Structure formats: C-alpha cells, structure tokens
Amino acid sequence: MSVHTAPAHPAVRRWGSLVAAAALWLVLYRLNLPFWDWLIYDALGLSADSAAGSALHFFGYDVVKITLLLIGIIFLVTLLRSFMSLERTRALLGGRREGVGNVMAAGLGVVTPFCSCSAVPAFIGFVSAGVPIGVTMSFLIASPLVNEIAIGLLLGMFGIGPTLLYVAAGLTIAIVAGWALGRMNAQRWVEPFVFETRLRGEIVDSTAGLTWDDRIEMSREEVVTILRKIWPYLLVGIGLGAIIHGWVPTGFFTTYANADNPLGVVVAVLLGVPLYSNAAGVMPLVQSLYGAGLPMGTLLAFMMSVVALSLPEMILLRRVLKPQLIAAFIAVVATGIVVVGYLFNLIL
Amino acid sequence: MDIKILGPGCANCHRLEERTHEAIAELGLDADVENVTDVAEIASYGIMKTPGLVVDDKVVVSGRVPTTREIAQLLAGG
Numbered sequence: 001m002s003v004h005t006a007p008a009h010p011a012v013r014r015w016g017s018l019v020a021a022a023a024l025w026l027v028l029y030r031l032n033l034p035f036w037d038w039l040i041y042d043a044l045g046l047s048a049d050s051a052a053g054s055a056l057h058f059f060g061y062d063v064v065k066i067t068l069l070l071i072g073i074i075f076l077v078t079l080l081r082s083f084m085s086l087e088r089t090r091a092l093l094g095g096r097r098e099g100v101g102n103v104m105a106a107g108l109g110v111v112t113p114f115c116s117c118s119a120v121p122a123f124i125g126f127v128s129a130g131v132p133i134g135v136t137m138s139f140l141i142a143s144p145l146v147n148e149i150a151i152g153l154l155l156g157m158f159g160i161g162p163t164l165l166y167v168a169a170g171l172t173i174a175i176v177a178g179w180a181l182g183r184m185n186a187q188r189w190v191e192p193f194v195f196e197t198r199l200r201g202e203i204v205d206s207t208a209g210l211t212w213d214d215r216i217e218m219s220r221e222e223v224v225t226i227l228r229k230i231w232p233y234l235l236v237g238i239g240l241g242a243i244i245h246g247w248v249p250t251g252f253f254t255t256y257a258n259a260d261n262p263l264g265v266v267v268a269v270l271l272g273v274p275l276y277s278n279a280a281g282v283m284p285l286v287q288s289l290y291g292a293g294l295p296m297g298t299l300l301a302f303m304m305s306v307v308a309l310s311l312p313e314m315i316l317l318r319r320v321l322k323p324q325l326i327a328a329f330i331a332v333v334a335t336g337i338v339v340v341g342y343l344f345n346l347i348l
Numbered sequence: 349m350d351i352k353i354l355g356p357g358c359a360n361c362h363r364l365e366e367r368t369h370e371a372i373a374e375l376g377l378d379a380d381v382e383n384v385t386d387v388a389e390i391a392s393y394g395i396m397k398t399p400g401l402v403v404d405d406k407v408v409v410s411g412r413v414p415t416t417r418e419i420a421q422l423l424a425g426g
Binding site for chain 1: 356358359360387388390391392394395396397398411412413414415417
C-alpha cells in the first residue's frame with residue numbers, strides 16, 4: 001500500500017480554515033471576560049467598586065468584545081451580500097410605483113451592499129433606469145440607517161428586543177420619508193444632468209462570476225478595510241463610555257434627560273445630526289449612557305441621527321440634489337427619528 | 349491599451365489603481381491609465397458602485413477590488 005498524502009482538496013482547505021477561524025473566534029470571545037477580570041482585579045489589584053477599576057475593565061473588555069463582534073459580523077454580512085448587488089436591486093425596483101416601491105426599496109437598502117461613497121453613481125443609476133425619486137430616496141435612507149454593523153452590535157449588547165425595534169423603526173422611517181419626499185414632487189430639486197445621463201455599453205453586474213474563494217477574500221478584505229477606518233471612532237466611543245461608566249454618578253443624566261422630559265429626544269437628535277460617526281463608534285457610548293439611566297428611545301434616536309445623517313454624504317449628494325431637496329431630506333428624516341424616539345420611550 | 353479607473357477618490361479606488369499598475373508591470377504592457385473622478389462621467393459607464401475598471405472603453409470590473417492576479421488575467425485576456 002503506497003503511503004502518500006494527497007494534496008488537500010481546495011474545498012476542504014477553504015472550509016477547513018473557515019471553521020478553524022470560527023472556533024478561534026469563539027474561544028477568544030469566551031475568554032474575554034475572565035481575562036479582564038483576572039488582569040484588572042487580580043493582577044493589578046484594582047477593586048471592581050473603584051472608579052478606575054471599573055472604567056479600565058469596561059474599556060479593555062469592550063474593546064475586545066466589540067472588535068470581535070465587528071470581525072464576525074462584517075465577514076458574514078459581506079459574504080451574504082456578495083450574492084446581492086445594486087444592479088439586481090435596480091432591476092427589482094425599476095418601474096415600481098410609489099408605495100410598494102418605497103417598501104421594497106427600504107428592504108433592499110438593508111441587504112444590498114452599499115457605501116455612501118457610491119451614493120451619487122447609485123442615485124444616477126437608479127433614476128436613469130426609471131426608479132422614482134421617492135423610491136430612490138427610501139433606498140438611500142434605509143441603507144445607512146438600518147446598518148448591518150448597528151444590527152450586529154445591538155444584538156450583541158442589548159439582545160433581540162431593541163434590535164428588532166431598531167430595524168422596524170429604521171425601515172418605517174425610510175419608507176415614510178421616501179414616500180413623503182416623492183409626494184413633494186422632488187424631481188424639480190434634482191440637478192437636470194441626472195435625467196440626461198445616457199448609459200453607454202453593457203451593464204456589468206458587480207457580483208457576476210464570483211467564486212467562493214473570491215467571496216471569502218472580499219469578506220476578509222472588507223473586515224480589514226472597515227476596522228482600519230473606524231478604529232479611532234471605536235476607541236473614542238469606548239473611552240467616553242468608560243469615563244461615564246467609572247466617574248459619572250448613576251442618575252446624573254436621568255435628572256436632565258429622563259423619559260418624561262419632553263425635550264429629551266429632540267435634544268438627542270439635534271446633538272446627533274452634526275456629529276458624524278458610525279454605529280461602531282456610537283454603540284459603546286449608547287451602552288454606557290443606557291447603564292447611566294438614559295431611556296432607550298432617546299438613545300436609539302441619538303444613534304440613528306448620528307449614522308443616518310452625515311455631512312460628508314450630504315456634500316456628495318449636493319452634486320445631484322439641489323439644496324431644497326437636501327434640506328427636505330434632512331428635515332423629513334430627523335422628524336421621523338424624533339417621532340420614533342418618543343414612541344419607544346412611551347412603549348418601553 | 350487604454351485603461352480607466354472610475355472612482356471619486358475613495359480608498360478602494362486607490363487600491364484598484366495600485367493593483368492595476370502592479371498588473372501592468374507584471375505583464376509588461378504598454379498602457380495608459382487614467383483616473384475618472386467626475387461622477388456624471390462615472391455614472392455614464394453604467395456602474396453604480398465604485399470603483400470601476402474600464403479597458404478600451406469596456407467596463408470589466410464594477411463595485412469591487414479584484415486581486416492583482418485577477419486584474420492581470422483580465423488585461424491579458426482582453
């Protein structure tokens with residue numbers, strides 16, 4: 001009997017290394033809490049009741065936890081999304097009427113891979129294919145608002161209840177806001193060149209002909225790209241969270257921003273609109289503010305206004321939208337977020 | 349060979365440009381590489397997700413950054 005080891009089948013190697021990576025992820029995730037307990041409370045001898053001890057513990061534990069969550073979530077989401085494309089979404093939306101179209105656009109906004117840097121070509125691509133402006137806006141609102149990173153982090157930090165509320169609220173805002181903008185006859189506020197854009201050549205579907213290895217490599221690169229982009233936000237967010245956790249007395253915020261305070265949500269949204277960060281940077285802050293007693297509706301409203309309305313995206317969109325439509329866009333979305341915030345504070 | 353990189357200047361566009369130059373050097377091609385940053389012109393190629401790679405006025409990649417090897421194959425095959 002000849003003894004030779006056959007070279008591992010590519011499929012075996014591919015799925016084998018994925019399973020190994022998943023196992024390693026799980027072990028690290030499980031070891032995170034005992035490790036920081038040991039390091040801060042035993043090795044450094046800090047008390048869990050002291051401000052410095054609890055703040056350091058919060059910081060270390062959260063940095064590792066959120067980084068691990070992000071790696072897992074971004075990888076899986078990119079892998080799944082590699083089966084969806086803007087081209088396919090546009091084909092699904094082309095010729096839809098408002099109403100049904102807004103609902104579909106919001107749903108597709110969640111699952112279609114999209115980054116705000118492509119907002120302009122996507123806008124032109126949709127409109128020149130005959131997708132109504134309001135429907136296109138539903139897509140553009142849902143895409144950053146109901147964001148996969150936010151969904152994953154909410155799930156990891158607050159559980160299924162708040163996550164479902166967030167998704168439902170985000171979709172509702174995108175549907176209603178897009179529909180309302182459509183009703184305002186928004187075409188007149190779109191730069192005329194958009195309607196004159198003629199497509200040349202054949203359309204290439206961005207996901208055509210991808211192999212599993214391509215998809216896995218794309219997902220791995222996406223993890224690295226996003227982490228590289230957001231780590232400063234992440235550290236600042238968790239750092240602020242740790243300071244609140246350690247030094248701000250419980251009840252401090254609730255004096256000023258409890259659920260009965262009629263202005264709480266409005267203030268949260270007004271603070272959030274000019275702030276630009278992403279879900280990964282806001283979530284640690286939201287978590288520690290929640291621990292400090294702020295109501296969930298106010299916090300979700302704050303988070304949504306930070307991620308949904310960003311100055312860089314507005315500047316990009318200015319290329320295709322007139323200032324009136326940008327102003328209407330901000331006003332409609334901000335109003336929607338405020339309403340949702342009050343609603344959550346009422347029912348939660 | 350006439351190569352265009354479509355993209356308003358995002359991180360992925362720069363990465364695509366780098367890899368395209370690598371692929372050209374690897375193959376020893378004689379090619380002009382031009383950056384197209386104007387959104388209206390980008391959109392007129394029908395791509396909705398940047399970056400895009402256009403070879404001799406034909407879109408060969410849209411919305412992703414292929415590996416250097418894949419770009420080399422695309423350039424050699426085209």
